[in-house]
Each structure stands twice: as C-alpha cells, then as structure tokens.
Amino acid sequence: MSPATPTPGGVSIDCVDACVDFPIFDAKSRSLKKAVLGSAGGAIGRNSSNVVVVEALRDITLSLREGDRIGLVGHNGAGKSTLLRLLSGIYEPTRGAARIRGRVAPVFDLGVGMDPEITGYENIIIRGLFLGQTRKQMKAKVEEIADFTELGDYLDMPLRTYSTGMRVRLAMGVVTSIDPEILLLDEGIGAVDAEFMKKARIKLADLVSRSGMLVFASHSNEFLAQLCDSAMWIDHGRIRQRGSIEEIVTAYEGPEAGRSIAAYMERMTREC
Numbered sequence: 001m002s003p004a005t006p007t008p009g010g011v012s013i014d015c016v017d018a019c020v021d022f023p024i025f026d027a028k029s030r031s032l033k034k035a036v037l038g039s040a041g042g043a044i045g046r047n048s049s050n051v052v053v054v055e056a057l058r059d060i061t062l063s064l065r066e067g068d069r070i071g072l073v074g075h076n077g078a079g080k081s082t083l084l085r086l087l088s089g090i091y092e093p094t095r096g097a098a099r100i101r102g103r104v105a106p107v108f109d110l111g112v113g114m115d116p117e118i119t120g121y122e123n124i125i126i127r128g129l130f131l132g133q134t135r136k137q138m139k140a141k142v143e144e145i146a147d148f149t150e151l152g153d154y155l156d157m158p159l160r161t162y163s164t165g166m167r168v169r170l171a172m173g174v175v176t177s178i179d180p181e182i183l184l185l186d187e188g189i190g191a192v193d194a195e196f197m198k199k200a201r202i203k204l205a206d207l208v209s210r211s212g213m214l215v216f217a218s219h220s221n222e223f224l225a226q227l228c229d230s231a232m233w234i235d236h237g238r239i240r241q242r243g244s245i246e247e248i249v250t251a252y253e254g255p256e257a258g259r260s261i262a263a264y265m266e267r268m269t270r271e272c
C-alpha cells in the first residue's frame with residue numbers, strides 16, 4: 001500500500017489478554033521462586049522453562065479506534081513504553097493477541113533511524129523513510145524541515161557533530177512533517193531548549209490533529225492534556241484504569257493533581 005493510501009475500513013488496534021515477558025538469561029537471582037513486585041518495574045518471575053522473566057505487560061485487553069487520543073500514565077517501569085511497542089507491532093505478545101490495522105509511526109526513540117556519519121540533510125531523508133514516507137515525499141519537504149530546525153550550516157555537517165538537543169531538533173522536524181494513521185509517541189523529547197520546545201509543541205499538536213489515532217506516554221500531565229482527550233493508568237504491567245484525563249490524574253496522583261489539571265484544561269479551552 002502506498003504511504004498516502006488510507007487503510008480501508010479505518011484504523012484500529014485490538015489487544016486481547018496480551019502479555020509481554022522479557023526472558024533474562026543472565027539474571028543472578030538464583031533464589032527467586034515466585035513473581036516479585038517492586039515499587040518500580042514489572043514483576044520478576046520465572047517462566048515454565050524456569051528462566052527468569054520480567055513480566056512487562058499482563059493481560060492487556062484494549063480496543064482503540066479512529067479518532068482516539070489516549071495518554072498513558074504510570075510509574076517508572078510500569079510498562080508504558082512496552083505497551084507502545086506492542087501497539088506498533090515491534091513486540092509480539094508472548095501470550096494473547098494484538099491486531100493492528102493502519103500505518104504506524106512509532107516515535108519512541110528520536111535517534112532511531114539516524115546515522116551519525118551522514119549529514120543532517122541526509123538524515124532528514126533517511127529518518128522520513130524509516131517513518132514510512134517515500135523519498136519523493138521527503139525531498140519535497142526537506143527545505144521546510146530544515147527551516148524548522150534552525151540548524152543552518154550544521155545541516156551540511158555529519159550528525160556526530162551535533163549536541164543532543166540539536167539531534168532532537170532534527171528528529172522533531174522530520175517527525176512533525178509526516179502524516180501517520182497511528183501515531184505512537186513516547187515523551188523523550190525533553191532535551192531541546194524552552195524556546196524551541198514552544199515551537200515544537202505547536203507542530204506536534206498539528207501532527208496529532210492530522211493523525212488518525214494517538215497513544216502518548218508522558219510524565220507531564222500538561223503535555224498529556226494538550227495532546228490527548230482521555231487517559232489510561234498502567235500499573236505494574238496492567239491496565240489499572242481508563243477514563244478522562246482528570247479522572248486518571250486524580251486516581252494516579254491524587255485530588256490536588258486532578259484539580260490542577262482540570263484548571264489547566266479549562267484555561268486551555270478559554271484561550272482557544
């Protein structure tokens with residue numbers, strides 16, 4: 001299917017009792033007998049072959065449809081990034097099923113698909129191809145992306161000469177120029193300066209409005225409220241609760257955080 005062809009019947013993601021385990025063959029915990037839950041991370045247990053496994057996701061049952069814009073919250077190691085990878089098809093469920101219909105743009109690690117030895121310009125094209133665009137599409141928008149990054153002459157230099165924030169600028173420029181059907185976004189975009197971030201958030205909101213579906217993992221409630229219209233709390237690899245942003249923030253962080261995000265959303269609505 002060409003990148004511009006919409007998926008017949010619309011985009012959708014359906015998971016039924018999906019689990020993701022990571023076997024750890026070099027784990028040192030010989031005395032470990034049954035699944036252990038720490039405050040961070042998924043449970044550590046053993047599979048039927050007695051190999052130590054991290055139980056990153058447990059019994060995920062979920063239906064997402066065109067127009068859904070859902071934010072993921074949860075503690076470190078709760079399983080948010082693993083869930084995004086499951087929803088993108090990068091990870092297969094160890095048990096259960098995950099069915100994805102639509103063109104997925106996985107934007108987890110802004111560095112993926114970049115080559116340190118080639119120039120910024122060349123990386124713009126390569127990164128676009130990685131995100132499912134054609135070379136022709138990327139060539140048509142390379143100048144616009146270059147302007148957005150404000151990297152000037154550095155765009156003719158190899159990527160290895162860039163600072164972290166400069167790399168993020170480049171990656172953000174490419175990501176926000178595409179038209180995905182399913183956008184899976186991990187927050188890891190904190191490395192840019194405040195001025196650029198302001199500009200990037202506007203572009204990002206525009207990208208979200210163009211995409212058919214968004215799942216966004218974030219530790220920032222404000223950012224979540226800007227891009228999503230509902231939320232899901234992931235807790236030790238399970239879906240603990242799904243609801244409005246205010247409901248989920250209240251359940252996860254308490255009433256004060258819930259009131260604060262409700263006030264923020266009200267201000268956002270007034271300013272629009």
Ligand SMILES: Nc1ncnc2c1ncn2[C@@H]1O[C@H](COP(=O)(O)OP(=O)(O)OP(=O)(O)O)[C@@H](O)[C@H]1O
Pocket residue numbers: 022040041042043054055056074075076077078079080081082083
């Ligand atoms: N490649 C891997 N190998 C082994 N364990 C992994 C791997 N990736 C993730 N895990 C484990 O899976 C669990 C879920 O991790 P995940 O990265 O999905 O959490 P997260 O909610 O995105 O966390 P954070 O908010 O800290 O980024 C954790 O216990 C983590 O240790």
